[in-house]
Amino acid sequence: xxxxxxxxxxxxxxxxxxxxxxxxxxxxxxxxxxxxxxxxxxxxxxxxxxxxxxxxxxxxxxxxxxxxxxxxxxxxxxxxxxxxxxxxxxxxxxxxxxxxxxxxxxxxxxxxxxxxxxxxxxxxxxxxxxxxxx
Amino acid sequence: xxxxxxxxxxxxxxxxxxxxxxxxxxxxxxxxxxxxxxxxxxxxxxxxxxxxxxxxxxxxxxxxxxxxxxxxxxxxxxxxxxxxxxxxxxxxxxxxxxxxx
Amino acid sequence: xxxxxxxxxxxxxxxxxxxxxxxxxxxxxxxxxxxxxxxxxxxxxxxxxxxxxxxxxxxxxxxxxxxxxxxxxxxxxxxxxxxxxxxxxxxxxxxxxxxxxxxxxxxxxxxxxxxxxxxxxxxxxxxxxxxxxxxxxxxxxxxxxxxxxxxxxxxxxxxxxxxxxxxxxxxxxxxxxxxxxxxxxxxxxxxxxxxxxxxxxxxxxxxxxxxxxxxxxxxxxxxxxxxxxxxxxxxxxxxxxxxxxxxxxxxxxxxxxxxxxxxxxxxxxxxxxxxxxxxxxxxxxxxxxxxxxxxxxxxxxxxxxxxxxxxxxxxxxxxxxxxxxxxxxxxxxxxxxxxxxxxxxxxxxxxxxxxxxxxx
Numbered sequence: 001x002x003x004x005x006x007x008x009x010x011x012x013x014x015x016x017x018x019x020x021x022x023x024x025x026x027x028x029x030x031x032x033x034x035x036x037x038x039x040x041x042x043x044x045x046x047x048x049x050x051x052x053x054x055x056x057x058x059x060x061x062x063x064x065x066x067x068x069x070x071x072x073x074x075x076x077x078x079x080x081x082x083x084x085x086x087x088x089x090x091x092x093x094x095x096x097x098x099x100x101x102x103x104x105x106x107x108x109x110x111x112x113x114x115x116x117x118x119x120x121x122x123x124x125x126x127x128x129x130x131x132x133x134x
Numbered sequence: 135x136x137x138x139x140x141x142x143x144x145x146x147x148x149x150x151x152x153x154x155x156x157x158x159x160x161x162x163x164x165x166x167x168x169x170x171x172x173x174x175x176x177x178x179x180x181x182x183x184x185x186x187x188x189x190x191x192x193x194x195x196x197x198x199x200x201x202x203x204x205x206x207x208x209x210x211x212x213x214x215x216x217x218x219x220x221x222x223x224x225x226x227x228x229x230x231x232x233x234x235x
Numbered sequence: 236x237x238x239x240x241x242x243x244x245x246x247x248x249x250x251x252x253x254x255x256x257x258x259x260x261x262x263x264x265x266x267x268x269x270x271x272x273x274x275x276x277x278x279x280x281x282x283x284x285x286x287x288x289x290x291x292x293x294x295x296x297x298x299x300x301x302x303x304x305x306x307x308x309x310x311x312x313x314x315x316x317x318x319x320x321x322x323x324x325x326x327x328x329x330x331x332x333x334x335x336x337x338x339x340x341x342x343x344x345x346x347x348x349x350x351x352x353x354x355x356x357x358x359x360x361x362x363x364x365x366x367x368x369x370x371x372x373x374x375x376x377x378x379x380x381x382x383x384x385x386x387x388x389x390x391x392x393x394x395x396x397x398x399x400x401x402x403x404x405x406x407x408x409x410x411x412x413x414x415x416x417x418x419x420x421x422x423x424x425x426x427x428x429x430x431x432x433x434x435x436x437x438x439x440x441x442x443x444x445x446x447x448x449x450x451x452x453x454x455x456x457x458x459x460x461x462x463x464x465x466x467x468x469x470x471x472x473x474x475x476x477x478x479x480x481x482x483x484x485x486x487x488x489x490x491x492x493x494x495x496x497x498x499x500x501x502x503x504x505x506x507x508x509x510x511x512x513x514x515x516x517x518x519x520x521x522x523x524x525x526x527x528x529x530x531x532x533x534x535x536x537x538x539x540x541x542x543x544x545x546x547x548x549x550x551x552x553x554x555x556x557x558x559x560x561x562x563x564x565x566x567x568x569x570x571x572x573x574x575x576x577x578x579x580x581x582x583x584x585x586x587x588x589x590x591x592x593x594x595x
Contacts, residue, residue: 001526027448028448030562034544034553045542050466072448073447074562077561077564077565102274111280112283137422137425141363163377166376186292188296189295211386212394213295
């Protein structure tokens with residue numbers, strides 16, 4: 001099963017497409033970021049009349065993401081969150097928390113990323129049974 | 135706040151809805167998820183409950199036969215009781231007292 | 236010195252906040268000119284943990300995102316997984332899900348009413364609301380085994396059935412609740428001092444509310460008729476829901492929306508209990524979720540969005556949760572500038588914030 005109403009956008013045309021959505025009175029819903037190994041899969045979700053429309057952006061690691069918060073103010077919170085959790089550099093944020101929106105100074109770097117977490121977090125607690133595949 | 139005056143007076147004259155815990159205790163509802171209980175006589179120590187426990191609160195070993203529940207990790211969801219193949223695990227409707235089960 | 240600015244850190248510990256949220260308020264005399272939220276006090280990394288757990292275990296995990304609307308989190312998650320695995324839920328289970336959803340909405344709105352009353356110092360209304368809430372929690376425990384985190388939703392249906400006798404109890408509870416609401420409703424709607432504090436407080440326009448992406452009662456109080464139950468998930472196909480709207484756009488309108496929604500929820504519970512079909516409560520779901528899906532559910536605070544990506548193994552590749560309070564945070568920032576410092580708690584509580592939801 002794949003997502004309905006999903007269009008791919010490139011980094012160059014992103015702001016244009018988003019501004020177009022704003023003009024056509026779409027509501028900004030949220031963004032989803034997934035670490036897919038060599039890059040990030042970033043989804044912009046918009047809503048109109050209970051129907052969800054998504055823009056899909058592939059962002060290579062190390063690339064900078066332009067912020068859409070000047071078009072949709074509501075995006076600034078989720079963009080700051082992505083900046084924290086994935087350590088993606090985002091430019092032109094309306095309010096930039098500088099990577100301290102959700103995380104504190106001694107928190108792990110990019111905890112939601114697949115790798116590159118400077119401090120490993122051991123989620124399995126002591127005494128937990130070893131994983132066994134059926 | 136005048137509009138609530140009638141019910142405030144009613145409340146003053148009625149007996150309180152709260153209980154004087156721990157002197158007076160509420161009875162548990164039948165089927166309430168109070169705490170986990172295990173019947174060692176039917177348990178085969180297969181360890182399915184330990185693998186499936188969402189909170190990793192259970193430790194089971196076949197040799198030596200042991201079954202341990204860490205009360206502070208247990209989230210009392212009752213999932214172990216659902217999936218136990220021998221139905222050795224059950225939920226006791228009475229809530230455990232603070233400090234252990 | 237008149238006209239000079241000062242910054243007040245409002246929270247994270249504040250008597251009216253049930254959860255840690257800090258607002259950095261820029262004040263000019265007593266007037267707020269700018270507000271900036273600082274969150275992160277209860278960030279638990281649940282989205283990451285969900286990638287490590289099996290998809291069946293995740294149900295119990297997502298329930299713990301929020302301590303108020305936990306059932307709806309599980310419902311949104313299960314509906315998403317069911318879409319991915321093509322599972323059709325039995326009719327009785329769909330109705331049971333509606334009953335528990337509406338009981339959750341009732342207790343959530345009662346909790347909010349108590350907190351709002353507390354925020355403007357109306358202690359007896361707070362007590363009244365929370366006393367009524369206790370009855371809802373009792374019926375929840377009697378029918379599911381848990382007071383709030385009821386853990387009844389599973390992939391393919393529900394874990395427990397409600398017997399005939401308990402159905403009668405559910406009806407009795409909502410009848411009593413309706414009588415209790417009759418005491419509370421005129422107080423919120425007409426009381427002079429309540430209106431003094433709520434009318435005109437934290438007003439935003441319908442245009443702002445739409446543009447900033449507000450959801451739930453915040454949007455509906457601005458006249459935006461949006462209620463995701465209209466789209467007919469679970470048994471809302473059969474039980475029609477019309478969004479309750481007000482046009483004020485202020486704290487008073489939001490209070491009115493929620494009070495009226497409680498009456499609506501009571502009606503939905505009655506209708507669901509009356510129409511519930513007999514039959515199975517769960518089907519077994521085999522296999523693992525594969526693909527990606529977005530699942531949406533109307534929570535008491537608005538619409539929750541689950542993005543689920545499975546890769547055919549028992550672990551998910553990504554679980555993303557956008558909770559209603561996260562969406563209502565931007566409108567909150569638009570409400571605060573221009574208000575008096577004394578009204579900040581009222582405005583914050585009028586959006587019914589759930590910080591644990593927001594940070595996950």
